[in-house]
Amino acid sequence: xxxxxxxxxxxxxxxxxxxxxxxxxxxxxxxxxxxxxxxxxxxxxxxxxxxxxxxxxxxxxxxxxxxxxxxxxxxxxxxxxxxxxxxxxxxxxxxxxxxxxxxxxxxxxxxxxxxxxxxxxxxxxxxxxxxxxxxxxxxxxxxxxxxxxxxxxxxxxxxxxxxxxxxxxxxxxxxxxxxxxxx
Amino acid sequence: xxxxxxxxxxxxxxxxxxxxxxxxxxxxxxxxxxxxxxxxxxxxxxxxxxxxxxxxxxxxxxxxxxxxxxxxxxxxxxxxxxxxxxxxxxxxxxxxxxxxxxxxxxxxxxxxxxxxxxxxxxxxxxxxxxxxxxxxxxxxxxxxxxxxxxxxxxxxxxxxxxxxxxxxxxxxxxxxxxxxxxxxxxxxxxxxxxxxxxxxxxxxxxxxxxxxxxxxxxxxxxxxxxxxxxxxxxxxxxxxxxxxxxxxxxxxxxxxxxxxxxxxxxxxxxxxxxxxxxxxxxxxxxxxxxxxxxxxxxxxxxxxxxxxxxxxxxxxxxxxxxxxxxxxxxxxxxxxxxxxxxxxxxxxxxxxxxxxxxxxxxxxxxxxxxxxxxxxxxxxxxxxxxxxxxxxxxxxxxxxxxxxxxxxxxxxxxxxxxxxxxxxxxxxxxxxxxxxxxxxxxxxxxxxxxxxxxxxxxxxxxxxxxxxxxxxxxxxxxxxxxxxxxxxxxxxxxxxxxxxxxxxxxxxxxxxxxxxxxxxxxxxxxxxxxxx
Ligand code: SF4
Numbered sequence: 049x050x051x052x053x054x055x056x057x058x059x060x061x062x063x064x065x066x067x068x069x070x071x072x073x074x075x076x077x078x079x080x081x082x083x084x085x086x087x088x089x090x091x092x093x094x095x096x097x098x099x100x101x102x103x104x105x106x107x108x109x110x111x112x113x114x115x116x117x118x119x120x121x122x123x124x125x126x127x128x129x130x131x132x133x134x135x136x137x138x139x140x141x142x143x144x145x146x147x148x149x150x151x152x153x154x155x156x157x158x159x160x161x162x163x164x165x166x167x168x169x170x171x172x173x174x175x176x177x178x179x180x181x182x183x184x185x186x187x188x189x190x191x192x193x194x195x196x197x198x199x200x201x202x203x204x205x206x207x208x209x210x211x212x213x214x215x216x217x218x219x220x221x222x223x224x225x226x227x228x229x230x231x
Numbered sequence: 232x233x234x235x236x237x238x239x240x241x242x243x244x245x246x247x248x249x250x251x252x253x254x255x256x257x258x259x260x261x262x263x264x265x266x267x268x269x270x271x272x273x274x275x276x277x278x279x280x281x282x283x284x285x286x287x288x289x290x291x292x293x294x295x296x297x298x299x300x301x302x303x304x305x306x307x308x309x310x311x312x313x314x315x316x317x318x319x320x321x322x323x324x325x326x327x328x329x330x331x332x333x334x335x336x337x338x339x340x341x342x343x344x345x346x347x348x349x350x351x352x353x354x355x356x357x358x359x360x361x362x363x364x365x366x367x368x369x370x371x372x373x374x375x376x377x378x379x380x381x382x383x384x385x386x387x388x389x390x391x392x393x394x395x396x397x398x399x400x401x402x403x404x405x406x407x408x409x410x411x412x413x414x415x416x417x418x419x420x421x422x423x424x425x426x427x428x429x430x431x432x433x434x435x436x437x438x439x440x441x442x443x444x445x446x447x448x449x450x451x452x453x454x455x456x457x458x459x460x461x462x463x464x465x466x467x468x469x470x471x472x473x474x475x476x477x478x479x480x481x482x483x484x485x486x487x488x489x490x491x492x493x494x495x496x497x498x499x500x501x502x503x504x505x506x507x508x509x510x511x512x513x514x515x516x517x518x519x520x521x522x523x524x525x526x527x528x529x530x531x532x533x534x535x536x537x538x539x540x541x542x543x544x545x546x547x548x549x550x551x552x553x554x555x556x557x558x559x560x561x562x563x564x565x566x567x568x569x570x571x572x573x574x575x576x577x578x579x580x581x582x583x584x585x586x587x588x589x590x591x592x593x594x595x596x597x598x599x600x601x602x603x604x605x606x607x608x609x610x611x612x613x614x615x616x617x618x619x620x621x622x623x624x625x626x627x628x629x630x631x632x633x634x635x636x637x638x639x640x641x642x643x644x645x646x647x648x649x650x651x652x653x654x655x656x657x658x659x660x661x662x663x664x665x666x667x668x669x670x671x672x673x674x675x676x677x678x679x680x681x682x683x684x685x686x687x688x689x690x691x692x693x694x695x696x697x698x699x700x701x702x703x704x705x706x707x708x709x710x711x712x713x714x715x716x717x718x719x720x721x722x723x724x725x726x727x728x729x730x731x732x733x734x735x736x737x738x739x740x741x742x743x744x745x746x747x748x749x750x751x752x753x754x755x756x757x758x759x760x761x762x763x
Pocket of ligand 1: 100101104105139140141166167168169170198199200464467
């Protein structure tokens with residue numbers, strides 16, 4: 049017990065100890081996406097779906113949950129089932145065998161929902177483009193709201209994109225809108 | 232002096248006229264035999280006390296359009312000497328049938344099913360010829376690795392995707408629990424079908440290849456020099472292992488002597504890759520017993536290694552480090568001292584953590600005797616890498632077939648004989664310390680010099696090379712054959728996951744389903760590298 053406490057004190061708080069995302073915004077957020085994201089206010093539940101990635105994109109998604117990035121502090125939560133999700137994060141080109149499961153997942157996710165394509169593969173199939181094994185990028189099968197390019201995008205870049213997506217949803221703006229009667 | 236035992240001469244003595252000819256390619260002996268002799272000869276290599284060969288790789292090559300034939304290749308690793316021995320046979324013309332060796336050599340099971348799917352060559356006598364790579368909704372008669380199959384074909388489904396055949400056990404009180412392809416965590420897709428009676432698992436049927444992207448066919452669209460980026464993207468967590476194995480294969484073909492400094496740097500990066508994955512896995516395994524504290528610490532340490540990678544190479548996963556002929560990134564003396572200091576901190580940090588983990592009784596209780604993979608089972612399946620070492624299979628390519636700088640860097644190979652989750656954790660922990668030691672050792676030895684050398688020869692179409700790298704999971708094998716104009720004619724990729732997945736089906740028997748995630752994580756296999 050003593051050892052555990054000592055270790056925790058010695059380590060201190062590591063959250064935020066990461067280099068900032070490289071300058072120059074690369075991600076794109078569809079204009080309607082921010083509006084949709086407003087509904088979820090400051091809490092967003094994500095479900096990750098891998099449709100054929102090389103698993104580096106997954107590792108970066110996993111990294112988001114580690115103590116260094118700790119996205120829970122931003123109100124972002126990773127759900128175990130698409131039924132609990134507000135947003136789907138899709139990685140990888142959509143393979144012939146994963147096309148069906150992806151569509152099923154999209155169907156089971158309750159409306160309204162956001163779809164985030166993570167990584168070059170999800171956006172344009174990347175290096176796997178054209179292969180008999182892939183049926184196309186994510187937006188060929190389901191509508192995509194946010195695109196985060198990179199191979200893989202760094203966790204800091206993912207956080208930046210998610211922050212941009214939920215911009216404008218401060219308590220202040222909500223108040224302001226309510227009282228100005230201008231939704 | 233005892234006469235040196237020569238396996239090829241031994242086979243020639245015994246099988247004499249049954250062997251067509253014997254050749255050597257880049258130091259690997261190849262025994263060419265007629266199709267009907269494959270079974271007796273491979274069986275002999277596998278079972279003979281002096282040879283005891285494990286099947287390391289089995290693959291086919293379509294030699295069209297140059298020659299009207301298919302080739303089948305069998306690669307064995309001999310138990311004592313750890314040497315390679317290859318057997319090869321031809322299927323001329325329209326011949327589509329060959330004799331299955333699976334009934335005698337279990338490790339051939341998935342390979343022969345893969346060959347059937349990818350080439351349409353049928354292993355006669357195979358006990359389980361279900362589709363492996365092509366799921367049921369794939370159209371009939373599609374064999375993507377035929378030379379005349381266009382790489383960019385658009386497949387027309389036969390039925391809605393997602394249906395798979397399973398092996399079922401029927402009986403009173405027997406239940407089936409299907410899991411996947413989409414799982415609860417952030418992991419890759421795969422379908423697991425458990426058959427249980429009460430709590431214990433009676434049978435597990437794996438259905439993978441959801442992520443099949445056609446990597447081997449994509450390689451055939453590349454030139455030899457251009458394939459590195461694709462190799463890096465086969466399995467992201469093994470970026471460096473795969474790119475290194477690919478580069479080595481090309482370097483063998485072009486007879487490039489990689490400069491010493493580049494070879495040392497390759498070892499450094501390979502150990503860094505081992506490090507971040509092992510640390511992450513130790514945490515992941517603890518997390519699967521709901522021990523979140525260890526997981527938090529380990530993922531913090533893993534992040535430190537990834538950030539270190541990023542600072543040194545500009546990529547958290549070491550993309551773009553390897554190139555054909557050497558490495559594209561150098562480390563200055565300052566960078567190297569930064570690396571070693573940071574690793575020292577990480578090692579101290581990790582050692583403290585180890586002491587906390589080691590005394591946690593509830594954790595050890597979950598680890599011990601869970602998911603036992605017996606040595607015999609591991610040997611029968613040809614299991615490689617750390618999973619094999621934890622089950623008493625003493626194989627490590629860094630020592631047995633030194634590549635990069637390992638010929639000058641003796642590696643202390645970790646091992647255990649228990650084969651349970653705990654053994655796999657222990658092997659990982661030893662390897663973490665060993666990797667850090669090796670990098671420190673390299674700091675002392677790192678020579679100066681160029682980072683890259685040029686090609687020496689331009690081999691003809693049909694030349695081939697094999698290369699092997701001990702990645703963090705285990706042996707990564709590449710077979711590379713040149714076609715016309717320096718195009719790749721065939722590239723067979725074997726991630727260690729491909730051989731270790733079937734073994735997991737054996738390790739779970741008798742365990743309860745809640746222990747499955749733990750066992751699975753302790754194997755920590757790649758879906759992407761397996762599915763290709
Ligand atoms: S974008 Fe890059 S890192 Fe992500 S899945 Fe594709 S190849 Fe892998």
